[in-house]
Amino acid sequence: MKQAKISEAVVRRLPVYLHVLNELQRSEIQTVSSQDLGQRLDLNPAQIRKDLAYFGEFGRKGIGYEVSYLIEKIRQILKLDQQLNVALIGAGNLGQALCNYNMYIKDNMKIVAVFDAHPAKIGSKINNMTVLDMEHLKPTVESLDIRIGIITVPAVEAQNVADKLVSSGIEGILNFAPAILKVPEQVRIHHADFTTELLSLAYYLENGADNNDDDKVVD
Amino acid sequence: MKQAKISEAVVRRLPVYLHVLNELQRSEIQTVSSQDLGQRLDLNPAQIRKDLAYFGEFGRKGIGYEVSYLIEKIRQILKLDQQLNVALIGAGNLGQALCNYNMYIKDNMKIVAVFDAHPAKIGSKINNMTVLDMEHLKPTVESLDIRIGIITVPAVEAQNVADKLVSSGIEGILNFAPAILKVPEQVRIHHADFTTELLSLAYYLENGADNNDDDKVVD
DNA sequence: TAGATTGTTAATCGATTAACAATC
DNA sequence: TAGATTGTTAATCGATTAACAATC
Numbered sequence: 416m417k418q419a420k421i422s423e424a425v426v427r428r429l430p431v432y433l434h435v436l437n438e439l440q441r442s443e444i445q446t447v448s449s450q451d452l453g454q455r456l457d458l459n460p461a462q463i464r465k466d467l468a469y470f471g472e473f474g475r476k477g478i479g480y481e482v483s484y485l486i487e488k489i490r491q492i493l494k495l496d497q498q499l500n501v502a503l504i505g506a507g508n509l510g511q512a513l514c515n516y517n518m519y520i521k522d523n524m525k526i527v528a529v530f531d532a533h534p535a536k537i538g539s540k541i542n543n544m545t546v547l548d549m550e551h552l553k554p555t556v557e558s559l560d561i562r563i564g565i566i567t568v569p570a571v572e573a574q575n576v577a578d579k580l581v582s583s584g585i586e587g588i589l590n591f592a593p594a595i596l597k598v599p600e601q602v603r604i605h606h607a608d609f610t611t612e613l614l615s616l617a618y619y620l621e622n623g624a625d626n627n628d629d630d631k632v633v634d
Numbered sequence: 635m636k637q638a639k640i641s642e643a644v645v646r647r648l649p650v651y652l653h654v655l656n657e658l659q660r661s662e663i664q665t666v667s668s669q670d671l672g673q674r675l676d677l678n679p680a681q682i683r684k685d686l687a688y689f690g691e692f693g694r695k696g697i698g699y700e701v702s703y704l705i706e707k708i709r710q711i712l713k714l715d716q717q718l719n720v721a722l723i724g725a726g727n728l729g730q731a732l733c734n735y736n737m738y739i740k741d742n743m744k745i746v747a748v749f750d751a752h753p754a755k756i757g758s759k760i761n762n763m764t765v766l767d768m769e770h771l772k773p774t775v776e777s778l779d780i781r782i783g784i785i786t787v788p789a790v791e792a793q794n795v796a797d798k799l800v801s802s803g804i805e806g807i808l809n810f811a812p813a814i815l816k817v818p819e820q821v822r823i824h825h826a827d828f829t830t831e832l833l834s835l836a837y838y839l840e841n842g843a844d845n846n847d848d849d850k851v852v853d
Numbered sequence: 854t855a856g857a858t859t860g861t862t863a864a865t866c867g868a869t870t871a872a873c874a875a876t877c
Numbered sequence: 878t879a880g881a882t883t884g885t886t887a888a889t890c891g892a893t894t895a896a897c898a899a900t901c
Binding site for chain 3: 886
């Protein structure tokens with residue numbers, strides 16, 4: 416059974432499913448239906464079933480999905496069944512905040528090295544890690560088997576850092592800088608640029624005077 | 635002049651256009667074609683033209699778009715032509731990092747108040763703002779005309795904070811906590827949850843040995 | 854003018870939703 | 878069994894892309 420090409424939209428929903436499933440497990444709920452998941456996530460049950468079916472048959476007809484089994488499967492799909500080492504570049508407030516998120520451990524993602532270009536930062540400690548000089552990037556990526564890089568430097572430095580990550584052999588980048596980065600095709604880049612979300616949020620604010628309720632939804 | 639319903643995908647691209655246009659302006663480029671914009675953003679030129687055409691006729695046939703005019707128009711559409719006041723809840727590392735982003739000023743978005751529930755934080759200074767008790771949320775929102783709230787508290791506290799933001803009269807929320815929040819329909823909520831981006835990034839990493847389409851994943 | 858480029862309609866592509874046989 | 882729910886195909890919906898007349 417070869418996998419059809421799976422769209423990004425599908426892949427992006429998997430972590431969301433995982434998140435709810437983890438909550439269900441914490442509540443000691445054993446089994447869940449696509450119906451129920453759909454309600455909790457505001458998604459169509461058929462979509463959830465279809466998403467999961469791309470990867471295998473994880474449910475049981477008439478019953479639903481076993482929570483722990485589905486968690487296990489989604490974690491496999493997302494490659495979270497192995498530890499994934501991450502490097503973080505940019506030891507500012509944002510970088511420190513990310514380092515402190517211990518959520519990584521649960522998901523087998525771990526920031527194992529922190530880098531910065533500024534002498535003032537180098538040598539300081541974040542979460543028991545010593546901030547390293549950029550010179551150490553490539554050797555560290557190689558010796559610690561780091562596969563993902565997180566960029567938390569200012570926008571002007573972001574492309575430069577991305578280039579260095581690429582040539583150090585990283586496979587994926589999560590970019591927090593509000594900048595459009597060019598990387599070779601084989602390197603996957605995801606954006607965590609909240610400015611887009613914030614500015615587009617403004618669009619939906621009421622305009623004081625004119626409330627256009629021409630698209631009012633009734634259910 | 636009542637506009638057709640505009641999809642979220644379109645609205646979400648506007649800040650991206652704005653970003654590139656700002657860069658062009660800094661380079662003192664006066665005029666840009668959809669072709670050119672498309673190249674810079676890896677988007678189809680027809681899509682860019684169509685997106686913009688939802689809001690008006692901003693270009694000139696045979697010429698393209700005047701950069702400064704288009705910036706002005708997009709800022710109007712996104713309601714960034716007026717100052718938008720923002721409250722931030724959660725004065726941890728992430729909250730501090732966001733406060734320090736001075737990008738807001740350029741875009742007329744400004745964090746004008748910071749709140750935290752923990753006595754240790756209250757009264758401390760961030761970016762010249764005193765961190766306030768949550769008790770002050772509603773009166774401050776009203777007196778400073780705050781319309782957007784940013785949530786940077788831990789996941790377990792996020793729903794509680796969201797509720798308080800809603801009842802204080804906020805119109806939009808940007809949520810950084812990895813939690814699914816329930817808010818009334820009239821409040822717009824956007825997610826800046828990078829964990830989704832990070833976990834879905836893992837999916838695209840190479841599987842070491844097998845990256846061919848004819849190998850199925852079996853346990 | 855001739856070349857370039859918009860705004861917009863039509864065509865295509867892809868993603869979501871509905872429907873239902875299979876089956877627990 | 879009868880009710881519930883999956884996996885999957887077919888139908889629908891929406892978004893992207895192509896094409897082109899209008900026109901700067």
